[in-house]
Amino acid sequence: MDIVRNAIAGTLESGDVLVKVSPSEDGTLTVHIESEVIKQFGRQIRSTVMETIKALSIGAATVVVSDKGALDCVIKARVQAGLLRGAGATDLNWKVLG
Amino acid sequence: MKLRRSMLFVPGDNAGMLSTSFVFKPDSVMFDLEDAVSPQEKDSARLLVYQALRHPSYRDIERVVRVNELNTEYGMKDLEMAVRGGADIIRLPKTETAADIELLDRQVTRIEKECGRPSGQTRVMAAIESASGVVNAVSITRASPRMVAIALAGFDYLVDMQSERSGGSEPELFYARAAVLHAARAAGIDAFDVAYGDVNDMDGFMREVLIAKNLGFNGKSLIHPRQIEPLHKAYAPTAKELAFAKRVIQAAEKAKREGLGVTSLDGKMVDPPVIAHAEMVIMRAEAA
Numbered sequence: 123m124d125i126v127r128n129a130i131a132g133t134l135e136s137g138d139v140l141v142k143v144s145p146s147e148d149g150t151l152t153v154h155i156e157s158e159v160i161k162q163f164g165r166q167i168r169s170t171v172m173e174t175i176k177a178l179s180i181g182a183a184t185v186v187v188s189d190k191g192a193l194d195c196v197i198k199a200r201v202q203a204g205l206l207r208g209a210g211a212t213d214l215n216w217k218v219l220g
Numbered sequence: 221m222k223l224r225r226s227m228l229f230v231p232g233d234n235a236g237m238l239s240t241s242f243v244f245k246p247d248s249v250m251f252d253l254e255d256a257v258s259p260q261e262k263d264s265a266r267l268l269v270y271q272a273l274r275h276p277s278y279r280d281i282e283r284v285v286r287v288n289e290l291n292t293e294y295g296m297k298d299l300e301m302a303v304r305g306g307a308d309i310i311r312l313p314k315t316e317t318a319a320d321i322e323l324l325d326r327q328v329t330r331i332e333k334e335c336g337r338p339s340g341q342t343r344v345m346a347a348i349e350s351a352s353g354v355v356n357a358v359s360i361t362r363a364s365p366r367m368v369a370i371a372l373a374g375f376d377y378l379v380d381m382q383s384e385r386s387g388g389s390e391p392e393l394f395y396a397r398a399a400v401l402h403a404a405r406a407a408g409i410d411a412f413d414v415a416y417g418d419v420n421d422m423d424g425f426m427r428e429v430l431i432a433k434n435l436g437f438n439g440k441s442l443i444h445p446r447q448i449e450p451l452h453k454a455y456a457p458t459a460k461e462l463a464f465a466k467r468v469i470q471a472a473e474k475a476k477r478e479g480l481g482v483t484s485l486d487g488k489m490v491d492p493p494v495i496a497h498a499e500m501v502i503m504r505a506e507a508a
Contacts, residue, residue, distance in 0.1 A: 132264070137240070138235035196268065200235070200264070206267075214297075
């Protein structure tokens with residue numbers, strides 16, 4: 123799936139996460155994560171974000187994740203929403219989104 | 221028999237509430253994709269609810285998804301997600317005729333088959349929000365074997381009736397409550413009373429809870445967690461009621477052992493409806 127436009131999903135409210143997605147300028151995947159709990163959960167958050175990106179077969183994009191203490195399942199859903207919006211995807215494969 | 225006193229509305233796009241609502245222990249939680257979610261957030265909310273449905277924290281709570289009407293651009297997408305995500309119940313808003321439920325049933329059947337869920341596992345319920353829905357409540361409750369409950373939605377119904385809440389004994393809702401409840405009871409399914417919109421008016425809320433309980437509703441739709449505990453307390457049986465219910469069950473078990481169809485207790489007949497009521501009293505007491 124290709125990211126073809128800038129997109130945002132989520133909020134900066136407590137328990138949520140804001141995900142900004144944009145097309146890659148050099149064909150690479152760049153992921154930047156900010157979190158109030160980066161020291162405790164940074165590795166887990168990155169793992170969730172990367173798995174979600176991989177499941178949607180995104181090879182090139184810039185993804186900025188601003189976490190406000192979201193659960194893994196929320197991070198997953200918001201990253202999915204950001205990527206799908208960035209790709210302009212409307213037909214969802216629920217097996218991939220599991 | 222399932223205890224359905226409280227159905228807590230949780231906006232489908234509110235990550236914080238989706239992450240915490242299980243701690244309030246409602247009997248059912250209803251993830252809302254309809255009125256609570258703006259059109260531009262429908263897609264994201266759908267993904268959030270899909271994850272919430274699969275989260276272990278909600279495993280012990282009945283999970284309901286209110287989808288958008290099926291004839292909107294969102295309805296079928298919501299339904300695909302909810303059935304595939306494992307929702308226990310699909311709540312159909314603005315149900316007006318049996319055909320609305322029949323269409324829902326056909327689509328749920330198709331999706332269950334496509335995703336490998338056991339046929340019939342996904343149950344459905346109808347929300348009645350108009351005069352037409354009230355008038356057709358009997359056929360709506362019997363439109364599908366998946367139907368487990370019907371709910372009256374007061375705000376839209378009163379708009380349709382060109383009326384408004386008066387407070388007090390609420391005569392403006394009496395006919396709809398009675399009609400919906402009778403349809404539910406005749407079909408052998410559960411009935412939810414309207415949500416009470418003013419979360420700061422606990423006196424008004426409790427007045428309405430008692431109206432619903434005394435009429436015979438299983439419970440109410442709730443819009444705030446603070447409404448759960450008072451509602452559950454109001455539905456809790458008294459010690460005297462519980463003691464009698466236990467004696468009814470003991471008498472019924474004794475009759476069964478002795479091969480008797482019916483028995484009596486304190487001079488009153490103990491038959492299946494009395495036993496069913498006693499079981500409900502005990503269940504409410506254990507859950508209180």
